[in-house]
Amino acid sequence: MKVLKFGGTSVGTVESISAVLEIVKKSYDNGEKPLVVLSAMSGVTNLLTKMAEHAATRLPFEDDLKFLEDRHFEVVKKLIAVKFQNPVFTKLKLMLNDLEEILQGVSALKELSAQSKDLIVSFGERFSNYMVSKVMEQYVAQTEFIDAAYYVKTDSNFGHAQVNEELTQQLIQSLSHSHADKLLFVTGFIGSNDKGRVTTLGRGGSDYTAAIFGAVLQASTIEIWTDVNGMLTADPRIVKKAFSQSVLSYTEAMELSYFGAKVIYPPTMIPAFLKKIPIVIRNTFEPDFPGTTIQFESGKSTFPIKGISSISDISVINLSGSGMIGKSGFSGRLFTLLAREQINVVLITQSSSEHSITFAVNPDDAPKAVDLIKAEFELELEANKLQVPVVEENLSVLAIVGENMKRTPGMSGRLFYALGRNGINVRAIAQGSSELNISVIIGKENLGKALNAVHDAFFAQLKKTLYVFNLGTGNIGATLFRQIAEQHNFLLENNDMEIKVVGISNSRKMVFDVEGIDLGSWTDTLEASGEVADLALFIDRMRTMNLPNCVFIDNTASKLPSTYYEEIFKANISIVTCNKIANSGTYAQYQLLHETARKHGVDFFYETNVGAGLPIVRVLKDLMLSGDRLVKIEAILSGTISYIFNNFVGEASFYETVKQAQALGYTEPDPRDDLGGVDFMRKMLILARDAGYALEPEDVDLGAILPQACLAASSVDDFYAELLKADSYFNSLKEQAASEGKVIRYVGKLENGHVSIALEMVDDSHPFYALSGSDNIISFTTERYKERPLVVKGPGAGAEVTAAGVFADLVNVGA
Ligand SMILES: NC(=O)c1ccc[n+]([C@@H]2O[C@H](COP(=O)([O-])OP(=O)(O)OC[C@H]3O[C@@H](n4cnc5c(N)ncnc54)[C@H](O)[C@@H]3O)[C@@H](O)[C@H]2O)c1
Ligand SMILES: N[C@@H](CCO)C(=O)O
Numbered sequence: 001m002k003v004l005k006f007g008g009t010s011v012g013t014v015e016s017i018s019a020v021l022e023i024v025k026k027s028y029d030n031g032e033k034p035l036v037v038l039s040a041m042s043g044v045t046n047l048l049t050k051m052a053e054h055a056a057t058r059l060p061f062e063d064d065l066k067f068l069e070d071r072h073f074e075v076v077k078k079l080i081a082v083k084f085q086n087p088v089f090t091k092l093k094l095m096l097n098d099l100e101e102i103l104q105g106v107s108a109l110k111e112l113s114a115q116s117k118d119l120i121v122s123f124g125e126r127f128s129n130y131m132v133s134k135v136m137e138q139y140v141a142q143t144e145f146i147d148a149a150y151y152v153k154t155d156s157n158f159g160h161a162q163v164n165e166e167l168t169q170q171l172i173q174s175l176s177h178s179h180a181d182k183l184l185f186v187t188g189f190i191g192s193n194d195k196g197r198v199t200t201l202g203r204g205g206s207d208y209t210a211a212i213f214g215a216v217l218q219a220s221t222i223e224i225w226t227d228v229n230g231m232l233t234a235d236p237r238i239v240k241k242a243f244s245q246s247v248l249s250y251t252e253a254m255e256l257s258y259f260g261a262k263v264i265y266p267p268t269m270i271p272a273f274l275k276k277i278p279i280v281i282r283n284t285f286e287p288d289f290p291g292t293t294i295q296f297e298s299g300k301s302t303f304p305i306k307g308i309s310s311i312s313d314i315s316v317i318n319l320s321g322s323g324m325i326g327k328s329g330f331s332g333r334l335f336t337l338l339a340r341e342q343i344n345v346v347l348i349t350q351s352s353s354e355h356s357i358t359f360a361v362n363p364d365d366a367p368k369a370v371d372l373i374k375a376e377f378e379l380e381l382e383a384n385k386l387q388v389p390v391v392e393e394n395l396s397v398l399a400i401v402g403e404n405m406k407r408t409p410g411m412s413g414r415l416f417y418a419l420g421r422n423g424i425n426v427r428a429i430a431q432g433s434s435e436l437n438i439s440v441i442i443g444k445e446n447l448g449k450a451l452n453a454v455h456d457a458f459f460a461q462l463k464k465t466l467y468v469f470n471l472g473t474g475n476i477g478a479t480l481f482r483q484i485a486e487q488h489n490f491l492l493e494n495n496d497m498e499i500k501v502v503g504i505s506n507s508r509k510m511v512f513d514v515e516g517i518d519l520g521s522w523t524d525t526l527e528a529s530g531e532v533a534d535l536a537l538f539i540d541r542m543r544t545m546n547l548p549n550c551v552f553i554d555n556t557a558s559k560l561p562s563t564y565y566e567e568i569f570k571a572n573i574s575i576v577t578c579n580k581i582a583n584s585g586t587y588a589q590y591q592l593l594h595e596t597a598r599k600h601g602v603d604f605f606y607e608t609n610v611g612a613g614l615p616i617v618r619v620l621k622d623l624m625l626s627g628d629r630l631v632k633i634e635a636i637l638s639g640t641i642s643y644i645f646n647n648f649v650g651e652a653s654f655y656e657t658v659k660q661a662q663a664l665g666y667t668e669p670d671p672r673d674d675l676g677g678v679d680f681m682r683k684m685l686i687l688a689r690d691a692g693y694a695l696e697p698e699d700v701d702l703g704a705i706l707p708q709a710c711l712a713a714s715s716v717d718d719f720y721a722e723l724l725k726a727d728s729y730f731n732s733l734k735e736q737a738a739s740e741g742k743v744i745r746y747v748g749k750l751e752n753g754h755v756s757i758a759l760e761m762v763d764d765s766h767p768f769y770a771l772s773g774s775d776n777i778i779s780f781t782t783e784r785y786k787e788r789p790l791v792v793k794g795p796g797a798g799a800e801v802t803a804a805g806v807f808a809d810l811v812n813v814g815a
């Protein structure tokens, strides 16, 4: 046989009761011999409590009584055929009259005893079970309503009565014999004492009833039907990716529910636990979902932990002092004291020096705990052997739970890495010696971020979400958005990764959306709902949104963002940038940024600073990391200038060719940066620094391409005007090269720690002779690549390839 227990929400409405009927009918028809336990309709128990309290103070309760009647009568009207309704109305009405009389009695006496309260509250289960059994009777004639008060015998501890197991077992067994072929609807939550007075079983009482019946009747399973898909891996209100675990051991379920997962109340499971009867948590509103099975064995699992539980609000009390050292009785005295006063200690840690004890309690209990400690240890305090207890507030507990942790090394490493990488400070740690649970105490403001980060870290096969704040929506920014949008499904399917762009700013406007800005319509969103751009505010918002796996992308050509990089790293946010300014300012700044990123365990990726999407920065980095030594770099690293000299041939004019390069998106926003050599200088400087040379910008020997007048132009327009005038100068260069069978190349070199960039004319024997389009080329001569250099070549400018490089950096963040 099976026990099917339905909670209040499952019997809350006509619709949900219809769903319950389907589930019970199916089980009955399948020959599973179900026994059904129902809670009161949702809200009814609370309402009855309120009515009882009102009665005791002579406040009116009649309207509430009418409301109760209406709610139950509505179900009867809708779910029972008219010809069968009358006797059901009559019986419900009789029960309502009983209830009213009892309430009147309470009102007359102006006194509400625990006993009367239990009796009043018990009506909720009796209404619902009687009513639903009558609905069921239309389909299964053998249906019968059972008032559990006659079978579950308890002591007289009203409100949370203790069950007399032996007696209860006998009574239930005889019930099952006399009702062998019946479909029973049993009231949850209630029992009675030896005098026959109704008692209630306290929190989780209906689950307890189900477990008691299941245990006595040796049920194959006990199904707890509720409104969620089982026990989830984390609080779904905070962790959107939380999912239902298919199997948990009893102990795991206890640990998980201890810290938050309120699906079941663990003590109610004990009768089932002792008989090794599996409990299955299922969803009435999604009956095909298999739910969570709670059983004796933890079962095999793809994940090293079963879930993450949390308590959002906790206070920590710290006790320290020399008086504790070697005093074996100290913690015994402390915790006996707290237990005696019913202060629940959530977590304890003690340093191995025994110099201090830290424990966590519910914030409401903290002041009382401190007072108790002060009184109990008065002498120690006076003698200065103990310091006055210190309370820390606004803390949360996060715990990873799972029996498989025992057998898996590295679990705490993974936990602390995830927390550390996201800048979450751990205040205290506790691991049960069972290794079933590792708990950490963290600042309350970080709980959401921590839960998500830890969830990603342990359920890594699941989707990982990167939260992106992007600055700059020009050539590169806009192209990047398009690429991310196009690859959304690919990333999900192949990399289990989702990129959410949650903040966008250009120099005019900015917009935020924690759910991710739709990249199909970001321009409209920015125009319609964007606020005035303010970089300081943008950074501030990014920080306060406090998201896990957070990345800042700088797709601007401005200096301003780089002044915030240090602060961004300190907030444990990674940076991806195609903007070269941060890495090519002073060496001190370069060093500081790299150092800060390293210290905070976040990524600083800037592959597109050199040669756009071509793998140059990472190639050099790999060479250096693996201990190779750089001998020489020779390179053409200006896509714009490469394009110009590849196309400034025949009849072409220099001026027009520059304009084309700009139109094709190769140039910097200000093309003088390209033609003046600054852009190339930056790239060479970055490579030199990455190769270990502490160079400053002025150390680079920068040969000019342009006549002085062009260099001196005060605006882009002036610059183009000067360029037009310089046509004859460039034509003569072109002719000279042609006459010598050469081509013009702007070549950078790094050798012996010295960087130079100069215009050269090379013939076809030179490896840089054959280039086309915006091609870049770089050759690394190293200790290992000595005879023939390592060469990277390809398009080194343009929105498509640059955005692709930024994209690649982005998906590698945290990898
Ligand atoms: N074009 C290429 O081939 C290429 C290759 C590699 C790297 N890059 C780099 O890409 C970057 C962007 O180039 P682009 O062609 O897209 O430039 P762009 O002029 O088209 O776009 C720049 C964007 O930055 C925004 N912006 C500027 N200052 C800002 C601020 N303070 N706050 C917020 N937004 C700001 C602008 O509003 C604009 O949206 C540059 O640093 C460039 O060096 C370009
Ligand atoms: N303006 C740059 C873009 C690539 O960094 C160039 O022409 O090389």
Ligand code: NA
Pocket: 607, 608, 609, 610, 611, 612, 613, 614, 615, 616, 617, 805
């Ligand atoms: Na690159």
